[in-house]
Amino acid sequence: MTAPFETLVASLHGQSLTIAARILTRLGLPGESARRLGDEPPAIDPVRTALLIAAVRYGSHLPEARACLKAFAALPQRPPLALVSFNLTARKPAQQTAGESAHLRKTIAGFGLEPVAARAVAGKLNYPR
Numbered sequence: 001m002t003a004p005f006e007t008l009v010a011s012l013h014g015q016s017l018t019i020a021a022r023i024l025t026r027l028g029l030p031g032e033s034a035r036r037l038g039d040e041p042p043a044i045d046p047v048r049t050a051l052l053i054a055a056v057r058y059g060s061h062l063p064e065a066r067a068c069l070k071a072f073a074a075l076p077q078r079p080p081l082a083l084v085s086f087n088l089t090a091r092k093p094a095q096q097t098a099g100e101s102a103h104l105r106k107t108i109a110g111f112g113l114e115p116v117a118a119r120a121v122a123g124k125l126n127y128p129r
């Protein structure tokens with residue numbers, strides 16, 4: 001079964017990709033793959049919901065996430081957007097909603113987004129690495 005959304009991931013060290021795979025498995029879509037964003041903004045499916053999972057580095061979502069959202073915001077007709085911010089601040093229970101998370105607030109306001117869902121999820125800091 002094709003997912004009603006396409007999964008786009010901005011990840012430096014791979015944790016966000018792990019989360020994406022986990023979400024797809026939990027939704028019963030284990031064969032569905034997430035697309036890892038690169039330097040070029042992706043062509044965004046105009047019909048399916050865009051699920052963007054974006055890691056934070058030094059106070060901002062990764063540049064490829066920002067490039068993707070810029071391209072998304074410029075679409076004449078935007079598909080629905082679901083946003084997951086992956087960062088360490090979200091380890092605190094009061095930093096996980098679009099209203100609470102500064103990363104989500106800044107990104108949503110900065111690109112003029114109206115996500116149908118937005119959530120901050122606790123990331124992982126791999127100290128030895």
Ligand SMILES: Cc1cc2nc3c(=O)[nH]c(=O)nc-3n(C[C@H](O)[C@H](O)[C@H](O)COP(=O)(O)O)c2cc1C
Nearest residue numbers: 011012013014015016055058059087088089123124
């Ligand atoms: C160099 C570095 C800078 C980071 N900066 C922030 C930050 O400013 N705020 C935050 O909440 N998390 C920050 N994090 C945590 C990452 O968002 C978290 O480690 C996440 O799991 C990384 O996902 P990835 O493995 O998909 O790249 C930082 C992590 C690293 C390694």
